[in-house]
Amino acid sequence: MRLALLASVGLILFVFEGLIPRPLPWLKIGLGNVATLLALFLYGAGGAFAVTGIRVFLGSLLIGTFLSPGFLLSSGGALASWMVMALVHRAWPRGFSVVGISIWGASAHNVVQLTLAHLVLVRSRGIWALLPVFLLSGVATGFVTGAAAYWMLEKLKKGHEQ
Amino acid sequence: MLTLSDKILIGVFLLLSGLSFLALAVFRGAGQTVVVEQDGKVMARRSIAVEDTLRIEGPLGVTTIQIAGGRARVLDAPCPQQLCVKTGAISNAGAMVVCVPNRVVVRVEGHSKDGVDAVTR
Known part of the structure; x- marks a missing residue:
């Protein structure tokens, strides 16, 4: 039940973010990942997978990109992001905070999207010229979503103590 | 909010990004x-x-x-x-x-x- 709630939070954030005009069209914060991060820290890797899967599937249906080339990139990026975040979280449960895990996830997402774009869509090595920009933006967007998730987790903790 | 590992991670990624920017700039001349x-x-x-x-x-x-x-x-x-x-x-x-x-x-x-x-x- 709570996972369904988190999945819908992720879905709403994802669709809402699509409505905000972006100055740089290829730069996306990835607000939907806040819900995945919360699920990972509250309910573990399985819960995070469910929340991500539901968001990618229903999100693509809502904005009309289901099974388009962009859908392959977005689902591949989301899957890679979930996998890396779950692995790092399991391997070093105390090492990285939710912000660190978020940066891992955003970077994995970006690198895998670039790789998929190279393999499937644009078979040109030149596309790797975008790697530095993607690494930098992964740190920045990962930090923003991670900070949002951190703030949410703190609020939830306080709610439990009262 | 940030742990030590978080800070190291951010530092390493920023460094990687900076190095690849530099590498690209070095190999980039005028277009022909x-x-x-x-x-x-x-x-x-x-x-x-x-x-x-x-x-x-x-x-x-x-x-x-x-x-x-x-x-x-x-x-x-x-x-x-x-x-x-x-x-x-x-x-x-x-x-x-x-x-x-x-x-x-x-x-x-x-x-x-x-x-x-x-x-x-």
């Missing part, structure tokens, strides 16, 4: 040739100094590429988001415009094709 690829195949090679207009057929339709004033740009494209058109004009070696939906890449290449400027013995 405009290369247009469709689905990974080279469709056209033109000097960046000669004005020309190219029409490349992709899965969605025709992408129009303009070379003028030592710069190349995508003038018109059939893709929904028009990111390639919004990218604007490119002129430096290594710069490129990518249209993912129509699978078109416009690249600017530098002087040396094999990546070696000179060999010393």
Whole structure:
């Protein structure tokens, strides 16, 4: 039940973010990942997978990109992001905070999207010229979503103590 | 909020990004040739100094590429988001415009094709 709630939070954030005009069209914060991060820290890797899967599937249906080339990139990026975040979280449960895990996830997402774009869509090595920009933006967007998730987790903790 | 590992992670990624920026800047000279690829195949090679207009057929339709004033740009494209058109004009070696939906890449290449400027013995 709570996972369904988190999945819908992720879905709403994802669709809402699509409505905000972006100055740089290829730069996306990835607000939907806040819900995945919360699920990972509250309910573990399985819960995070469910929340991500539901968001990618229903999100693509809502904005009309289901099974388009962009859908392959977005689902591949989301899957890679979930996998890396779950692995790092399991391997070093105390090492990285939710912000660190978020940066891992955003970077994995970006690198895998670039790789998929190279393999499937644009078979040109030149596309790797975008790697530095993607690494930098992964740190920045990962930090923003991670900070949002951190703030949410703190609020939830306080709610439990009262 | 941030643990030590978080800070190390951020530092390493920022360093990696900075190094790859530098590496690209070092290998990037003035542009000489405009290369247009469709689905990974080279469709056209033109000097960046000669004005020309190219029409490349992709899965969605025709992408129009303009070379003028030592710069190349995508003038018109059939893709929904028009990111390639919004990218604007490119002129430096290594710069490129990518249209993912129509699978078109416009690249600017530098002087040396094999990546070696000179060999010393």
